[in-house]
Amino acid sequence: MDLHFSPEEMAFREEVRAFLKDRLPTRIAEKVRTSKRLTKQDMVEWHAILNERGWYANHWPKEYGGPGWSVAQAAIFDIESALAHAPRIVPFGVSMLGPVLIKYGSQAQKDHWLPRILDGTDWWCQGYSEPGAGSDLASLKTSAVRDGDHYVVNGQKTWTTLGQYADMIFCLVRTSTEGKKQEGISFLLIDMKTPGVEVRPIILLDGEHEVNEVFFTDVRVPAENLVGEENKGWTYAKYLLTYERAGLAGVGGSMAAFNHLKEIAQSQRKGGRPLAEDPLFAARLARLEINLENLKLTNLRVLAASGSGGSAPLEMSAMLKICGTEIRQEITSLTRRALGPYAQPFVSEALDEGFNGAPIGPDYAAPVAVDYFNNRKLSIFGGSNEVQREIITKALLEL
Amino acid sequence: MYFHHSEDRQMLADMLGRYLQQRYPFDIRNKISASPEGWSRTHWAELAELGVVGALFGEEAGGFGGTGFDIAAVFEGLGKALVVEPFLGTLIAGQALAKAAGGQDALPAEVLAEVVAGTTLLAFAHEEPQSRYDLHDVETHALPNSEGWALHGRKAVVPQIEAADRILVSARIAGAPGDEAGIGLFLLDKAAAQVRGYPMVDGGRGGELVLDNTPATLVAEDGFPLIEQAIAAGIVALAWEAVAVMDVLKTATLDYLRTRKQFGVPIGKFQALQHRMATVALEIELARSAAISAADALGQDRRTRERAVSAAKYTIGRVGTLVAEEAIQMHGGIGMTWELPLSHYAKRLTMIGHQLGDEDHHLGRFIALGHA
Numbered sequence: 001m002d003l004h005f006s007p008e009e010m011a012f013r014e015e016v017r018a019f020l021k022d023r024l025p026t027r028i029a030e031k032v033r034t035s036k037r038l039t040k041q042d043m044v045e046w047h048a049i050l051n052e053r054g055w056y057a058n059h060w061p062k063e064y065g066g067p068g069w070s071v072a073q074a075a076i077f078d079i080e081s082a083l084a085h086a087p088r089i090v091p092f093g094v095s096m097l098g099p100v101l102i103k104y105g106s107q108a109q110k111d112h113w114l115p116r117i118l119d120g121t122d123w124w125c126q127g128y129s130e131p132g133a134g135s136d137l138a139s140l141k142t143s144a145v146r147d148g149d150h151y152v153v154n155g156q157k158t159w160t161t162l163g164q165y166a167d168m169i170f171c172l173v174r175t176s177t178e179g180k181k182q183e184g185i186s187f188l189l190i191d192m193k194t195p196g197v198e199v200r201p202i203i204l205l206d207g208e209h210e211v212n213e214v215f216f217t218d219v220r221v222p223a224e225n226l227v228g229e230e231n232k233g234w235t236y237a238k239y240l241l242t243y244e245r246a247g248l249a250g251v252g253g254s255m256a257a258f259n260h261l262k263e264i265a266q267s268q269r270k271g272g273r274p275l276a277e278d279p280l281f282a283a284r285l286a287r288l289e290i291n292l293e294n295l296k297l298t299n300l301r302v303l304a305a306s307g308s309g310g311s312a313p314l315e316m317s318a319m320l321k322i323c324g325t326e327i328r329q330e331i332t333s334l335t336r337r338a339l340g341p342y343a344q345p346f347v348s349e350a351l352d353e354g355f356n357g358a359p360i361g362p363d364y365a366a367p368v369a370v371d372y373f374n375n376r377k378l379s380i381f382g383g384s385n386e387v388q389r390e391i392i393t394k395a396l397l398e399l
Numbered sequence: 400m401y402f403h404h405s406e407d408r409q410m411l412a413d414m415l416g417r418y419l420q421q422r423y424p425f426d427i428r429n430k431i432s433a434s435p436e437g438w439s440r441t442h443w444a445e446l447a448e449l450g451v452v453g454a455l456f457g458e459e460a461g462g463f464g465g466t467g468f469d470i471a472a473v474f475e476g477l478g479k480a481l482v483v484e485p486f487l488g489t490l491i492a493g494q495a496l497a498k499a500a501g502g503q504d505a506l507p508a509e510v511l512a513e514v515v516a517g518t519t520l521l522a523f524a525h526e527e528p529q530s531r532y533d534l535h536d537v538e539t540h541a542l543p544n545s546e547g548w549a550l551h552g553r554k555a556v557v558p559q560i561e562a563a564d565r566i567l568v569s570a571r572i573a574g575a576p577g578d579e580a581g582i583g584l585f586l587l588d589k590a591a592a593q594v595r596g597y598p599m600v601d602g603g604r605g606g607e608l609v610l611d612n613t614p615a616t617l618v619a620e621d622g623f624p625l626i627e628q629a630i631a632a633g634i635v636a637l638a639w640e641a642v643a644v645m646d647v648l649k650t651a652t653l654d655y656l657r658t659r660k661q662f663g664v665p666i667g668k669f670q671a672l673q674h675r676m677a678t679v680a681l682e683i684e685l686a687r688s689a690a691i692s693a694a695d696a697l698g699q700d701r702r703t704r705e706r707a708v709s710a711a712k713y714t715i716g717r718v719g720t721l722v723a724e725e726a727i728q729m730h731g732g733i734g735m736t737w738e739l740p741l742s743h744y745a746k747r748l749t750m751i752g753h754q755l756g757d758e759d760h761h762l763g764r765f766i767a768l769g770h771a
Contacts, residue, residue, distance in 0.1 A: 129732070133661075134661060134731050134732060135661050135666075135731070136662045139661070159732050202738075203736065203737040204737060205727075205736065205737055205745070205746060211732075269529055271531075272577070278763075279763075280759040333720070336753075337752075337759070339753075340531045340532065340753065341526055341531070341555055341556040341754070342528075342556060343600070343750070343753045344599050344601070344605060344753050344754075345597045345599060345605060346597070346598045348598075360597055360607065361555070361556070373600075373742075373746065376724065376728070376735060377735055379728055380727075380734075380735065384731060385728075386669075390671075
């Protein structure tokens with residue numbers, strides 16, 4: 001047992017910290033720190049800075065433009081970035097599609113799409129869920145019918161995160177209705193500008209436009225945009241879901257959010273003392289801190305077990321997804337509680353950059369309830385936590 | 400033992416339910432909630448006409464109700480329809496005024512008559528930016544002058560304060576912040592008040608009250624016992640509103656479990672969800688019992704009343720979070736949308752936890768009140 005980073009890893013951590021200090025724009029970090037709305041331009045700007053350093057596609061193999069990091073290095077980068085209030089890398093192109101293309105794409109697809117992911121030419125979004133296919137994703141119905149050199153796509157995708165910005169969408173589509181439902185699914189790349197593609201916003205309970213519905217009506221997609229083999233898309237989809245192991249538990253983001261919570265608990269007063277010293281609140285904070293420490297080490301154990309380039313057992317990925325999202329939700333819940341009455345005002349414009357009105361209550365109050373409600377999504381998306389628990393018991397019980 | 404509303408109260412509840420069903424459906428509610436005013440004078444007047452305001456006050460205050468179970472019947476109805484109008488502030492301020500009435504000063508009784516008639520709306524401005532649910536933590540102070548009193552200080556997150564014609568404000572006449580003695584109650588004309596209003600997470604509006612040499616009329620010199628009793632009535636109201644919101648969330652979630660199909664079956668066939676739904680249902684029944692107990696205790700001695708009220712607020716805080724989170728989770732993505740009424744009920748239930756003391760505050764208070 002050696003729970004510590006090696007001297008090389010410690011040196012790497014210093015390198016990451018120096019880079020973040022030097023290159024992460026203060027303006028963007030401040031927005032992340034204060035939970036202001038990030039624009040597409042903010043995210044594109046940060047991606048470009050990372051790409052220039054060669055750290056954007058940080059889990060891609062070296063020959064495709066990745067830095068060749070170990071899993072420990074990737075974890076260090078994830079944590080340090082979050083603690084420095086860097087935006088999370090938008091995962092759809094670089095973390096989701098990229099690895100699928102690298103493993104299953106044709107040479108022509110890799111040559112065409114991977115450089116465009118790296119340089120930000122294409123903003124990708126994900127076309128998986130449908131109104132009738134959520135947890136039961138394999139029951140998806142959006143159809144792709146071969147017509148000469150094209151597929152003709154009809155159907156509807158939903159919960160498409162940041163689809164309003166997207167140039168391209170990678171979709172799971174049904175190419176066969178024979179046999180098991182998983183066996184008739186294909187993985188197709190679709191240009192969002194193709195006639196027949198329509199994006200409609202879904203406003204979430206916090207009033208924000210983050211997700212969309214995407215409708216396909218007789219959309220003609222070049223057959224060369226099929227990834228891998230027809231009817232093998234489910235295999236690629238599953239690979240994608242387990243790929244981004246280093247970031248799966250969101251440890252860095254939770255550490256940063258927990259630090260913020262501790263600051264708030266120090267600044268809020270209860271009975272003339274800091275809230276952090278209120279016995280009931282202190283107990284809630286302590287439980288959370290212990291759980292977070294346990295998650296951090298579990299995350300490292302899973303990463304160590306999966307090794308460089310290997311893949312974590314499905315049930316371990318599922319455990320990290322459950323623990324990581326539940327801890328993050330508990331942090332947002334406790335932050336909401338910490339604010340007391342000032343969790344109630346809903347000053348949406350205070351979340352925009354450049355808002356210079358006086359805050360209602362403490363200056364950190366405005367995003368807190370919004371974050372709490374928004375983060376209810378964590379236990380729903382990416383395979384709901386119920387589905388993750390099914391995965392765990394299926395693997396353990398072997399019934 | 401009899402665990403139903405009396406016939407009179409049931410008639411009031413039925414009438415209120417019918418009115419809200421017909422005149423206050425969810426799309427109308429959302430329009431009112433998001434309007435610049437954040438409430439509807441028309442609906443207020445019509446509800447007052449039906450006796451909904453009068454039911455909140457006893458005969459001595461010109462009403463025809465005012466007990467814990469009258470308040471319960473009204474707020475249960477309001478909760479089902481997610482009503483944003485200023486009933487809570489009017490209840491709390493009116494209850495405190497009713498206790499202040501009967502002296503030589505005619506003002507409290509006059510104001511109450513207007514309140515019951517539906518022509519005057521009240522807000523209760525007591526909490527302060529630093530007070531965090533502690534009822535005696537009053538820093539706002541009152542200074543006598545030749546015309547009466549002038550108030551100095553800040554009041555925090557007052558629900559629907561912009562809608563109020565008069566604001567009942569607590570301010571220190573004597574003593575230090577934290578003392579129970581020396582807190583006076585003052586009536587303030589809306590016209591004299593400096594208010595910064597804003598929308599609330601759960602709909603409607605709230606506001607900050609800035610008092611800077613603001614003229615006001617003293618209605619009670621020893622205000623703390625009045626404040627505590629009026630807040631107790633407010634907590635009974637919130638408890639019953641919360642239980643009604645929980646019932647709506649439960650019904651909607653059961654309906655979703657029955658109709659949403661995944662893997663070829665209604666998702667309610669999955670035992671993991673069945674057991675969680677069962678937990679939600681049983682916790683709601685415990686919360687309902689706590690709300691009944693608090694309503695019953697409202698007319699009893701201080702210790703009995705306050706223990707029951709804190710027990711109820713603790714319970715609805717704890718159960719409210721569970722029910723809101725589970726309702727969203729079992730609905731999945733659709734439960735996260737603005738379009739579905741469910742998310743607004745979940746937000747209201749969560750925000751009730753931030754009004755008049757949260758779960759931890761009332762747990763601590765229950766301990767302090769002695770549980771032997």
